[in-house]
Amino acid sequence: MSLVLIIALVLVVLVGTGLGLVVSRRRGRSGLLEPPSPAPVRPAPAPVIAPDAEAGPEPEPAQALEPEPEAAPEPEPQPEPEPEPRVVERPRFRDRLSKARNALSGYMGAIGGRSRIDAETWDELEEALILADVGMAATQDLLEHLRSQVKAQGLGTGEELLGALKAELTSRLGDFDRELHFSEAEGPTVWLFVGVNGVGKTTTIGKLGAREVAAGHRVIMAAGDTFRAAAAEQLGMWAERSGAELVRGNEGGDPSAVIFDGVAAAAARGADLVLGDTAGRLHTKTNLMEELRKVRRVADQGAGTVTEVLLVLDATTGQNGLVQAQQFTDAVELTGVVLTKLDGSAKGGIVIAIHEQLGIPVKAVGLGEGIDDLVPFDPAEFVDALFS
Secondary structure (H helix, E strand, O other): HHHHHHHHHHHHHHHHHHHHHHHHHHHOOOOOOOOOOOOOOOOOOOOOOOOOOOOOOOOOOOEEEEOOOOOOOOOOOOOOOOOOOOOOOOOHHHOOHHHHHHHHHHHHHHHHHOOOOOHHHHHHHHHHHHHOOOOHHHHHHHHHHHHHHHHHHHOOHHHHHHHHHHHHHHHOOOOOOOOOOOOOOOOOOOEEEOOOOOOOOOHHHHHHHHHHHHHOOEEEEEOOOOOOOOHHHHHHHHEEEEEEEEEEOOOOOOOHHHHHHHHHHHHHHHOOOEEEOOOOOOOOOOHHHHHHHHHHHOOOOOOOEEEEEEEEEEHHHHHHHHHHHHHHHHHHHOOOOEEEEOOOOOOHHHHHHHHHHOOOOEEEEOOOOOOOOOEEHHHHHHHHHOOO
């Protein structure tokens, strides 16, 4: 066999073998030929469209607009509540006069326990009244009146005698005008305050000023005490505390000029009341009392009217206060007295002595250190607190 024939046979065999392998791979389990899997179909790409250069951006699809909720109506503004008035509990005489009452309790207790009124009863009553600072003259006048009353009414016991004493004192103390008066004329009212140093004059002005401001008045305080160091500063503190206004001058200046300026300022500002402080003059100094007379005259020459000249007395000074009161009333015609420190060691009888010997009323009394502790004088309450 030739070499060519052999090569041809080998090629036939190899081709047949290859075809058999291909056929066997295409058969399934049934031995049938599986059709060839179709080529996957790819989607055609979307055509690219060039945007129009002049056209604007493509509008977004319209969305349905939800209706806006209606705004709730604004509440009507409520008026601001008015501030409640400050409730001040007025101090009671009975609570604040315990020291004076204790000083008399021994005598009054002994007299009230007597089953009959005899000479010893009258002696004890006289001693009790003098020790209470009623004064000798006022005590003798009271005893004379009580003796007549005992005979006329047939009083027989010590308790009845004390009842008659209380009724008589209440009646005598009640016979005075105790109001602090405002002027009916056009222009501000002027109240002047006099008294020696240390009696509480500036403090009294501050407390009265607070009371009048609370009552709805516009108040100006005139610092007429130009001689005492820091007197104007002290009055200024009270003015700020009480809601009043202050008018002051130079230290050592003319007190009359300060009072005059205070009245003029009150008239210009529409104020109702001027409270004029004065220097704490010693009642034994004639030149100082003359200066006080000048203050009184000048205060009435401006746009205001002086309706009150008040002597401020320390109740603890006792009978010495009567001497001061007499000198001051001769100089400036006092209209009333303000008693300070009545809640302290004062014996209380000085009130009776002032009324009996000077004939001027006690219009206000100080029953403590607080701004509300200066109260109108009440004769019935005072007598009841002193002897009960």
